[in-house]
Amino acid sequence: MSALLVGYDLNKTGQDYSQLIERLKEFPGWCRPVDSTWIVSTTSTVKDVRDDLMKYIDSNDDLIVVGLSGNWATYGLSPTVNEWLENNV
Numbered sequence: 001m002s003a004l005l006v007g008y009d010l011n012k013t014g015q016d017y018s019q020l021i022e023r024l025k026e027f028p029g030w031c032r033p034v035d036s037t038w039i040v041s042t043t044s045t046v047k048d049v050r051d052d053l054m055k056y057i058d059s060n061d062d063l064i065v066v067g068l069s070g071n072w073a074t075y076g077l078s079p080t081v082n083e084w085l086e087n088n089v
Contacts (some may be wrong), residue, residue: 001028002067003089004049006038009062020056031084033077039068041088 006024010017024030029041042049046065057063068089074082 001041001043001088003070004040004042004044004046005064005066005068006040006049006053007062007064008036008053008057010057011060011062012058015058015061020053023053023056029084029088031081031088033074033081033085039085039089 008020010020024032024038024040027040027042030038032038040049044052046067050063050065053063053065070089072085072089074085
């Protein structure tokens, strides 16, 4: 499985993140280290994840999906997030 970073901005005032968040929680593994940034474990490619998540955003929104290499560093994040990163990235 690969770890992919997913970041998004829903740019229209009043947009509902709930469907996007529910979809992100369906990945085999996930963590949400900061508000609009998730890291998911998946066998899917970055393009496949991007295409899948585009169903839950509008055309004026921003979305990025990046494969992670295993190198990471954090500051101020919870021990739970750091443990998840240690085990999955």
